[in-house]
Amino acid sequence: MPPKLVVQGLSHHYPDEYTGEDVHAxxxxxxxxDEGVFAAVVGPSGCGKTTLLNILAGxxxxxxxxxxxxxxxxxxxxxxxxxVFQEHAILPWRTxxxxxxxxxxxxxxxxxxxxxxxxxxxxxVNLTGFEDRYPHELSGGMKQRVALAxxxxxxxxxxxxxxxxxxxxxxxxxxxxxxxNRITMATKKTTLLITHNVDEAAFLGDKCFVFxxxxxxxxxxxxxxxxxxxxxxKDLLHDPQFIEKRDEILTLVREEVSPHGDD
Amino acid sequence: xxxxxxxxxxxxxxxxxxxxxxxxxxxxxLLIMVLxxxxxxxxxxxxxxxxxxxxxxxxxxxFSSSDMLWKGLLPNYLGQTLxxxxxxxxxxxxxxxxxxxxxxxxxxxxxIFYPILNxxxxxxxxxxxxxxxxxxxNSEKTVFTVILYTAMFPITFNVLAGVRSIPxxxxxxxRSLGASRLQVVRDVILPGAMPYIATGARLGIAFxxxxxxxxxxxxxxxxLGWMIFTAQDTDHTDEVILGMVMIGVIWxxxxxxxxxxxxxxxxxxxxxxxx
Amino acid sequence: MNPVQSLxxxxxxxxxxxxxxxxILGSIPxxxxxxxxxxxxxxxxxxxxxxxxxASIIEAISILQDECTGIGGILTMNPGCxxxxxVLSSLGRVxxxxxxxLPFGIAFGVLAGMNRRxxxxxxxxxxxANAISGIAWVPLAIVWFGIGAMTTLFILxxxxxxxxxxxxxxxxxxxxxxxxxxxxxxGGSRWNIITQVYFPGALPSIVTGIRMSMGFGWRALxxxxxIGGDSGLGFMIFVSASEYKIEEVFLGVIVIxxxxxxxxxxxxxxIEKWTVQRWGMVWRPS
Numbered sequence: 001m002p003p004k005l006v007v008q009g010l011s012h013h014y015p016d017e018y019t020g021e022d023v024h025a026x027x028x029x030x031x032x033x034d035e036g037v038f039a040a041v042v043g044p045s046g047c048g049k050t051t052l053l054n055i056l057a058g059x060x061x062x063x064x065x066x067x068x069x070x071x072x073x074x075x076x077x078x079x080x081x082x083x084v085f086q087e088h089a090i091l092p093w094r095t096x097x098x099x100x101x102x103x104x105x106x107x108x109x110x111x112x113x114x115x116x117x118x119x120x121x122x123x124x125v126n127l128t129g130f131e132d133r134y135p136h137e138l139s140g141g142m143k144q145r146v147a148l149a150x151x152x153x154x155x156x157x158x159x160x161x162x163x164x165x166x167x168x169x170x171x172x173x174x175x176x177x178x179x180x181n182r183i184t185m186a187t188k189k190t191t192l193l194i195t196h197n198v199d200e201a202a203f204l205g206d207k208c209f210v211f212x213x214x215x216x217x218x219x220x221x222x223x224x225x226x227x228x229x230x231x232x233x234k235d236l237l238h239d240p241q242f243i244e245k246r247d248e249i250l251t252l253v254r255e256e257v258s259p260h261g262d263d
Numbered sequence: 264x265x266x267x268x269x270x271x272x273x274x275x276x277x278x279x280x281x282x283x284x285x286x287x288x289x290x291x292x293l294l295i296m297v298l299x300x301x302x303x304x305x306x307x308x309x310x311x312x313x314x315x316x317x318x319x320x321x322x323x324x325x326f327s328s329s330d331m332l333w334k335g336l337l338p339n340y341l342g343q344t345l346x347x348x349x350x351x352x353x354x355x356x357x358x359x360x361x362x363x364x365x366x367x368x369x370x371x372x373x374x375i376f377y378p379i380l381n382x383x384x385x386x387x388x389x390x391x392x393x394x395x396x397x398x399x400x401n402s403e404k405t406v407f408t409v410i411l412y413t414a415m416f417p418i419t420f421n422v423l424a425g426v427r428s429i430p431x432x433x434x435x436x437x438r439s440l441g442a443s444r445l446q447v448v449r450d451v452i453l454p455g456a457m458p459y460i461a462t463g464a465r466l467g468i469a470f471x472x473x474x475x476x477x478x479x480x481x482x483x484x485x486x487l488g489w490m491i492f493t494a495q496d497t498d499h500t501d502e503v504i505l506g507m508v509m510i511g512v513i514w515x516x517x518x519x520x521x522x523x524x525x526x527x528x529x530x531x532x533x534x535x536x537x538x
Numbered sequence: 539m540n541p542v543q544s545l546x547x548x549x550x551x552x553x554x555x556x557x558x559x560x561x562i563l564g565s566i567p568x569x570x571x572x573x574x575x576x577x578x579x580x581x582x583x584x585x586x587x588x589x590x591x592x593a594s595i596i597e598a599i600s601i602l603q604d605e606c607t608g609i610g611g612i613l614t615m616n617p618g619c620x621x622x623x624x625v626l627s628s629l630g631r632v633x634x635x636x637x638x639x640l641p642f643g644i645a646f647g648v649l650a651g652m653n654r655r656x657x658x659x660x661x662x663x664x665x666x667a668n669a670i671s672g673i674a675w676v677p678l679a680i681v682w683f684g685i686g687a688m689t690t691l692f693i694l695x696x697x698x699x700x701x702x703x704x705x706x707x708x709x710x711x712x713x714x715x716x717x718x719x720x721x722x723x724x725g726g727s728r729w730n731i732i733t734q735v736y737f738p739g740a741l742p743s744i745v746t747g748i749r750m751s752m753g754f755g756w757r758a759l760x761x762x763x764x765i766g767g768d769s770g771l772g773f774m775i776f777v778s779a780s781e782y783k784i785e786e787v788f789l790g791v792i793v794i795x796x797x798x799x800x801x802x803x804x805x806x807x808x809i810e811k812w813t814v815q816r817w818g819m820v821w822r823p824s
Contacts, residue, residue, distance in 0.1 A: 079725030
């Protein structure tokens with residue numbers, strides 16, 4: 001079976017917003033993700049991860065290379081690629097249920113059918129009882145669950161996640177990572193997660209793409225063959241297989257972090 | 264969108280930073296638009312019947328201005344209007360700032376006076392003008408009263424909000440150091456409320472500008488407002504438009520080069536007090 | 539506990555202690571002003587031509603409404619109902635200007651908020667139109683439309699349109715672009731973005747704009763009616779002043795203030811609060 005996501009020879013330049021200098025964000029990136037695989041892209045900050053995600057999402061036009069989802073060229077944003085953004089990207093003027101059903105509403109699904117589907121995903125992300133709340137009444141972690149449910153509910157070919165747990169506190173992040181693992185197990189959704197957190201990438205990914213610093217190139221691909229039902233933090237922290245993989249990724253990423261800290 | 268040759272790079276266009284700022288800020292569009300409007304305006308004037316009455320061409324308006332400059336009328340009107348604006352604003356600030364601080368300092372005082380101030384604020388200065396005309400006739404005093412009345416309220420209310428925005432802890436800290444009330448006002452209240460005072464001043468002066476123009480029209484005192492009003496009466500539409508353009512341009516100049524910089528500067532300098 | 543005490547507690551409970559305090563304190567200056575006014579009428583410190591007796595203001599209503607034939611006459615704007623006709627014609631003009639001005643102000647505001655090119659064109663025009671304060675348009679409006687309803691309507695529309703336009707523009711710009719992107723990636727169209735992201739996102743700011751435009755518009759209308767109108771409250775007080783009918787001027791001024799206070803307090807402020815609170819949107823484009 002052909003891969004769900006294919007990126008081939010993708011390079012990207014853009015002029016800096018203030019200085020106008022040319023920024024070389026991505027250099028000849030090629031990667032692919034098969035159906036049902038959870039892939040994680042990890043690299044130091046400013047390695048073009050977000051640029052890659054924006055191109056995959058269709059929010060940023062690209063000129064050099066190919067991006068195909070399900071065999072079709074990416075030319076703009078579309079419902080075949082659902083995105084979970086870093087910031088709280090759910091609409092403040094819609095209730096939880098209406099946010100989750102938004103994708104289906106746009107697709108024109110009838111209201112009865114939509115309600116049933118929404119309920120299913122409300123339960124999946126453990127938000128039962130909060131359907132009629134507005135986002136400002138929810139905690140940061142709950143907002144990200146809504147965003148996740150909204151994306152999954154629209155049933156995209158592939159789910160793209162841009163540092164989805166970067167803005168929540170450490171404790172919540174651990175819970176959300178385990179939840180995401182459970183949901184991935186249940187839905188088998190093809191996913192591409194962008195993160196700078198090596199632990200997160202190793203914990204969630206079946207396949208980790210490590211990027212170099214700018215201009216971002218694919219440095220290595222690490223396969224992590226740990227069954228999903230074993231992926232629970234308290235066990236995994238002592239799992240030699242996990243520790244080995246995580247340290248391998250960590251070493252690769254460390255080589256890329258500039259000695260002066262953030263660049 | 265996608266091409267196959269990865270080696271092709273887009274040509275880089277290097278431009279000077281100043282040019283970039285100009286184009287990014289919409290400078291080119293602005294220029295094109297101003298010219299476009301002038302062209303459209305000229306075109307309209309050339310096709311409508313009786314343009315000298317309904318819409319004289321830009322050039323006609325310009326000629327009328329040189330004519331008025333020659334006679335020394337325009338500088339005279341401009342000077343009078345600006346004088347009224349400045350005096351009215353200064354008086355408005357002189358009354359509004361202390362009053363606002365007084366209201367802000369004491370809850371009881373503000374509870375007493377806030378409702379009545381609110382009531383008088385909702386009677387716009389222009390609406391009380393007929394009453395004042397009955398009292399003092401068509402005099403300079405009438406115009407000033409209206410300007411002062413209009414400018415005072417936004418200043419007072421903004422200063423009040425400014426004083427209220429100052430965290431209690433600063434006042435308490437100074438009091439615990441043994442400062443007197445006056446010292447608290449001087450060292451905490453005034454600087455703390457400064458950003459709001461600046462905003463209020465800008466708003467008050469903006470209101471005053473409208474009041475000056477309206478007052479001149481209604482009371483008949485020489486100035487830009489009076490100029491456009493009488494020009495309409497005597498069928499000199501070119502002078503009406505000239506006066507309007509002057510009113511617009513002068514306000515933009517005052518706002519952009521005096522009020523806004525002062526406001527931005529004050530907020531930047533004193534804004535830290537609030538955080 | 540004696541009856542006075544229990545009554546006082548009951549009253550305090552009914553209004554709330556703080557509110558009651560504010561009501562009592564706030565009414566002091568009004569009471570003082572009214573008694574000063576009354577004393578002036580009795581002692582004639584200032585002649586009645588300057589400060590009319592309170593009774594004569596009430597009387598003025600009945601004189602103006604002398605030939606009016608009840609509610610029906612008021613509503614059909616019977617020429618006998620002088621006073622209510624002026625009130626209704628001012629209010630009607632505001633209503634008409636809102637109906638005409640709001641949709642355009644919002645539509646152009648959203649358009650300009652979405653598109654730099656449109657805003658680069660419209661913004662400077664708006665800045666200039668605003669700088670030529672509403673009232674300065676009156677002479678030109680008189681040249682174009684003559685003295686009367688069209689001129690006053692034009693002034694009001696000019697004020698409302700630009701304020702609503704600018705506030706909508708600011709509101710749309712304040713909507714985080716990630717919200718737009720999230721709807722785009724759900725497969726939303728341009729139209730979806732406008733109706734589901736830009737419009738609701740800008741709504742608090744739009745409501746503020748409407749409130750502001752009503753404040754400025756009401757003032758501009760009164761002024762325009764004075765200079766270039768032939769009906770309305772502004773026209774009424776101006777004509778009455780020139781005829782030295784000071785009681786009619788006072789009546790008009792008080793009604794102008796009351797109408798504005800009522801509209802602002804009972805309609806505009808609640809709407810503003812409702813949108814902001816319901817969606818928990820505290821972000822406000824200044």
